[in-house]
Amino acid sequence: MSDTYEHHDYDVLIIGAGGAGLRAAIEAQQRGLRVGIISKSLLGKAHTVMAEGGMAAAMGNVYPEDNWKVHFRDTMRGGKYLNNYRMAELHAKEAPARVWELEQWGALFDRTKDGKILQRDFGGHRYARLAHVGDRTGLELIRTLQQKVVSMGIDVFMECKVLRLVHDSEGRIAGCVGYWRASGEFVTFQAKTVILATGGAGKSWKFTSNSWESTGDGHAMALWAGANLIDMECIQFHPTGMVWPLSVRGLLVTESVRGDGGVLRNSKGERFMFNYVPEMFRAETAETEEEGDRWYEDHNAGRRPPELLPRDEVARAINSEVKAGRGSPHGGVFLDIASRRTSEYIRRRLPSMYHQFMELAGVDITREAMEIGPTCHYIMGGVQVDADSQETVVPGLFAAGEVGGGMHGANRLGGNSLSDLIVFGRRAGIGAADYIEAGHAATSYDQGEIDEAINEALAPFSRSEGENPYTIQHDLQEMMQANVGIIRTQSELDTAAKELDAFADRVRRVSVKGARAYNPGWNLATDLPSMITVSKAATQGATLRKESRGGHTREDYPNADAEYAKINFAQSTSNGKWDGAINVVESPLAVMPDELKALLEEAK
Amino acid sequence: MAQITMRVWRGDAQGGDFENYSLEQNEGEVVLDVIHRIQATEAPDLACRWNCKAGKCGSCSAEINGKPRLMCMTRIDALPEGPITVTPMKTFPIIRDLVTDVSFNYVQAAKVPALLPPPMPEDGYRMYQEDVERGQEFRKCIECFMCQDVCHVIRDHEDNKVHYAGPRFFIRYAELEMHPLDTNDRRDLIREEMGLGYCNITKCCTEVCPEHIKITDNAIIPLKERVVDAHYDPIAWFGRTIRRKPKKSAAEAAVQPAP
Numbered sequence: 001m002s003d004t005y006e007h008h009d010y011d012v013l014i015i016g017a018g019g020a021g022l023r024a025a026i027e028a029q030q031r032g033l034r035v036g037i038i039s040k041s042l043l044g045k046a047h048t049v050m051a052e053g054g055m056a057a058a059m060g061n062v063y064p065e066d067n068w069k070v071h072f073r074d075t076m077r078g079g080k081y082l083n084n085y086r087m088a089e090l091h092a093k094e095a096p097a098r099v100w101e102l103e104q105w106g107a108l109f110d111r112t113k114d115g116k117i118l119q120r121d122f123g124g125h126r127y128a129r130l131a132h133v134g135d136r137t138g139l140e141l142i143r144t145l146q147q148k149v150v151s152m153g154i155d156v157f158m159e160c161k162v163l164r165l166v167h168d169s170e171g172r173i174a175g176c177v178g179y180w181r182a183s184g185e186f187v188t189f190q191a192k193t194v195i196l197a198t199g200g201a202g203k204s205w206k207f208t209s210n211s212w213e214s215t216g217d218g219h220a221m222a223l224w225a226g227a228n229l230i231d232m233e234c235i236q237f238h239p240t241g242m243v244w245p246l247s248v249r250g251l252l253v254t255e256s257v258r259g260d261g262g263v264l265r266n267s268k269g270e271r272f273m274f275n276y277v278p279e280m281f282r283a284e285t286a287e288t289e290e291e292g293d294r295w296y297e298d299h300n301a302g303r304r305p306p307e308l309l310p311r312d313e314v315a316r317a318i319n320s321e322v323k324a325g326r327g328s329p330h331g332g333v334f335l336d337i338a339s340r341r342t343s344e345y346i347r348r349r350l351p352s353m354y355h356q357f358m359e360l361a362g363v364d365i366t367r368e369a370m371e372i373g374p375t376c377h378y379i380m381g382g383v384q385v386d387a388d389s390q391e392t393v394v395p396g397l398f399a400a401g402e403v404g405g406g407m408h409g410a411n412r413l414g415g416n417s418l419s420d421l422i423v424f425g426r427r428a429g430i431g432a433a434d435y436i437e438a439g440h441a442a443t444s445y446d447q448g449e450i451d452e453a454i455n456e457a458l459a460p461f462s463r464s465e466g467e468n469p470y471t472i473q474h475d476l477q478e479m480m481q482a483n484v485g486i487i488r489t490q491s492e493l494d495t496a497a498k499e500l501d502a503f504a505d506r507v508r509r510v511s512v513k514g515a516r517a518y519n520p521g522w523n524l525a526t527d528l529p530s531m532i533t534v535s536k537a538a539t540q541g542a543t544l545r546k547e548s549r550g551g552h553t554r555e556d557y558p559n560a561d562a563e564y565a566k567i568n569f570a571q572s573t574s575n576g577k578w579d580g581a582i583n584v585v586e587s588p589l590a591v592m593p594d595e596l597k598a599l600l601e602e603a604k
Numbered sequence: 605m606a607q608i609t610m611r612v613w614r615g616d617a618q619g620g621d622f623e624n625y626s627l628e629q630n631e632g633e634v635v636l637d638v639i640h641r642i643q644a645t646e647a648p649d650l651a652c653r654w655n656c657k658a659g660k661c662g663s664c665s666a667e668i669n670g671k672p673r674l675m676c677m678t679r680i681d682a683l684p685e686g687p688i689t690v691t692p693m694k695t696f697p698i699i700r701d702l703v704t705d706v707s708f709n710y711v712q713a714a715k716v717p718a719l720l721p722p723p724m725p726e727d728g729y730r731m732y733q734e735d736v737e738r739g740q741e742f743r744k745c746i747e748c749f750m751c752q753d754v755c756h757v758i759r760d761h762e763d764n765k766v767h768y769a770g771p772r773f774f775i776r777y778a779e780l781e782m783h784p785l786d787t788n789d790r791r792d793l794i795r796e797e798m799g800l801g802y803c804n805i806t807k808c809c810t811e812v813c814p815e816h817i818k819i820t821d822n823a824i825i826p827l828k829e830r831v832v833d834a835h836y837d838p839i840a841w842f843g844r845t846i847r848r849k850p851k852k853s854a855a856e857a858a859v860q861p862a863p
Contacts, residue, residue: 041653041655041663042653042663042706043710044661044747045655045656045661045662045663046655047655047656049655049656049660049661049746050656050658050660050661059727059728100724100727100728100729103721103724103728103729103785104719104721104724105718105719106718106719106780106783108731108736108739108740108743108783109736110733110736110740111731111732111733111736114730115729115730115731115732116727116728116730117728133740133743134740136660136744138660139660139743139744139746140743143743143745147713147716147718148718150710150713150714150716151716151717151718153714158710182699182700182703182705211654211655211656211657211661212654212655213655244632245631245632245633246630246631246632247630247632247633247634247637248632248657248658251657251658252658352659352660355659356658356659359659359677359679360632360634360658360677360679361632468644468648469648470643470644470645470648471644474644512648512649513648513649514648514649515649517616517699517700518651518699518700518701518703519648519649519651520643520648520649520650520651520652521643521648521649522649524648
């Protein structure tokens, strides 16, 4: 055991304090375990807070004909059948109970006339299904869970960056090592289990809705620790990010704008989405504007408008319109709700969008259209886990939320992320508790791994001639945006692979100025290895998947290929080094039971 | 494009001073963009907090030209011409540069007695929009802590921090006290230990709230009316009798039939 550094000891250690991490903590603490949560930011600031539209749960409050089977089917179709079917099934079945539970802890959702939780429409969901609070549902979720965690007295370690997971001599997870951002001092955590709940990885792209935190730390640490990553090529570019002013480019514009009646238009004023309805969704999509408009009033009076196709379809369509020269002045298209809904309605339903555009772009969305374009938003790929317990192949290591893989297949439906967090956060808490109760916990703690991580983290201070970490990050984002963006092709992916080797060299030469206490330059330098690992995994996955599916579009392989629907690419490392080679195997998808297959057949 | 001069406070608990940075102004930029550009070029160790860059997380609070603002929502072109001063929030101890130790707020959060609802019916509680709306206003709070920063009870009197929860937590208490399902009674606690009486409703908190929550009018004043003993304060008592809706019992609220 280390006595050099500040040290803590827990049964269940959770890395990440967003929705999944907090929900996991609640569950594990209720099992009587000692639980600690580590957060890279302050408590309550995690990326969950940015979620706007809502959380999907087939409660049937607005459309009683909704149920888990329809939700399961929508999720699988949205994911282009690459999903871990068992996760999609558990998610659809358990989401309603998880949402109701939040109300016991203080959440205040918008209501139906008869006092139930109101549900709103979103892309790819057959029925109005998203529990929400205006357009700030993520804030409601994180605040509710945060307040619950605090009231239970769970230990939260804020502004602590984790560098590495640590094993015991048998290869089980035994804890982690990190540093306090405020002081720059190192800290070690010993734990019987670790739950990764670190969120996403979008910060490797230039135009992203993700914050500085989303550097894929959990994805990378899991890979280095011996776990597998799957579907890393499947990255969601949300169709509607702000495009102007440049300083806010990528900032999210909620899908609720379309769910509440907003439409997309090109520079000629055409609702172009009618030209981009894929065969798979033709039967359930409106053919005319009039039919689409009727649907908003009553889902049985018409079919859904094509603006509410799954996100991958809409993002590609916008991309095509811009390429064809029908874009807006700043390289996006127009999102128009002003001409379709009253000012009062818009301000009540979309208060933070109104605020965001007014303050940052000087645009009054109740009077004029917004300029929007695709922005890197979510990574479907993540750590391969057992659907029921969220355990990885590394004993004692669990993963939940965006860092987990499989639930969303090749494309996530809007609203399925917040519900993912609470369904699988809880399951990870149960999984970790079961693991401990079965007596599997680690018995030792590898000091060598700690020393190595700390030496690596400190190295940038000793290089006087190296490169500024901000320059490397900036160039990496440019490169990934250009070569592994929304539309991919072999030559660009080859370029990216080669460039990433060069970036790894640059990271090995990065230099940091100043002291260790609250030094953002140093903090970024310690994030760069994760960013490189995640970028490499995404590039490699995108190279291998020679088809187009969901959040992975290949210009040179524009169609889906049924053979690729049967496999995930499972990536791993053999030496645990951040700049080591990534190995890949084809990992066959589990075969769906007939009763679930029938649900998908019925829907066709 | 015009040049801008940023005067940014740099230092730590031991002390510090302003440092000037001169940059070109880009169209549409906010203060946080400029701070980021300084970090990426001249001063990679310039400490600031930020996350969402969209006014939703409340991380990047600072005092811009002496006034508490979110750096991510303050457009450079909306500020008066001349040097722009950026300093850390004054009420909290300095960690480094623009980063302060806001743990006071987390200590206060841990003191709040949780919601205590009745058992939940099988298909969820019934609550009505008009009943949840009051609480929803307070739950818009993004915990930027600028109301705490500007509140003179603790801004100018450090020793008050031990017995004063501050505006952020008064809206939290108000939210719980107005919650249609809550059965907990926090009135003695709020009066005796949270220092509600220290607030003399100057509305500084309301003025700086980036979410435009009417902290004073909708939370603090009703809360004062609710907790102040009628014998002490006849005006509050009178206000209470004419304004306050009787709180439904939680059981009643939970099983209420549709209107």
